[in-house]
Amino acid sequence: MPAFRPLMAAATLIVLGAGPLIAQPAPTDAPPPAGMGVHPMKHAAFAKLTVTGTGQATVQPDMASITLGVSTRAATAAEAMTQNAEQQAKVIETLKAEGIEARDIQTSGLNLSPVMDYSDQGQPPKLTGYGAQNSVTVRVRDLAGLGAVLDRLVASGANEIGGIAFARDDMTEVEDKARSEAVADARRRAEVMAQAAGMRLGRLISLAEVGSGGGPRPMMAMRAQAAGAADTPIEAGELTVDANVTAVFALRPLDAPDGRPAAPQGTTESAPEN
Template structure:
């Protein structure tokens, strides 16, 4: 009986020694625990879709500046006389502008023309040259709208006999433009929420937001008028300026009955409505 003890001891050592060897050869890519598997499945269980909406916002603001185009038109027997008379008369107009506080940077010549004046009254006969006409116009910015009517009256008295246009604007439009943008973004989100609910979806995070360029600048809200009124100052009604902004927003959305899982993960939405998962980081092997 004693001679069998060494063999049994040797067998026991072999079995015990195999334990560390089995632990070292366990596969490295073993499946994750059930909790991790469930989280991975929930991440991609509910497909996500994209919803594109537009929003428009408006704001109004009072103008603080007027731009007018006015000039002098003269006629004489010769071209030289027409130009000389025009220059003298226009010089008085410009002097009046400066006397009313209009700075030189706000006065710009916008047109100069000299043309023959023809008489076409005799039918069947060639037209006759009766003289020459000269026109000189300037574009003026008036920064004091309250006194614009009085300025126009003084310009006419000094020799201006043409007023071809008046437009109102504001030097700083940033505040009104930002207000219109905020309203446009709020309108886009409101539309997205209504559309998502109607489609049985739940609105998710904002994916992208862009502003469409607007043309034409601010628009007058009311008609402006500039007309003579006897000895009183010419009445000027500036009204208000309207500013608009247009935005396009893209939101993620998913079915309303999908399990709650927070916002969609960061990543690009595929055409099939899935969120493309981010690539896992590559870890360097431990030394």
């Protein structure tokens, strides 16, 4: 058998030179290959912690959106539309006289419908006329004078106000502040949970924003009344912006060295022999 020894030695050299053993470690539950004086690297699976964080920021509004309109009734459809158009034209003229730009005035509804009388029981309903409605959505950028503007609009012919919604022209800064608060909240929660579990927080694995919301308050519905001597009181309040994030962190044992998870108890890590 001496003639075969060079071939066996050559085969051993090919296996050792095939590539680093660390790149393809043997399974932790498999015995090391016979005849090789190398301990395979054993990697411990690390735990992951998923948390959510919420953030909130407030800001003063600098504009308001108002839905207002004119409702008229007449014996014929044509008459109802004519009266409505004349009255709505006065309302729009008043808006422009108050400094509202054309880009901030938009027609949001136009309706013509028959008016029926159902008071006689057992009798078919009777047509008593036609009703016309024309509404516009207006952005008012001068909140200080909003109450006075509303009063003048009512005096000019507007007899319906659907609601007021407050907003801010640029919400970028307050939205970013809410996001920062949400991320900080997620990390705080993760640190508390890691400490409670007897672990310490590792690196951030992933971070995503989910379903953030905020902005204008819900509109309040109201019916316009005749203008009085005092301006209609308007309170703008504050706008609240909410942000929500989901973060995934690695969890590491307290005694794990920085940079990688610790190996399971009872195992050793060693570099491959050269």
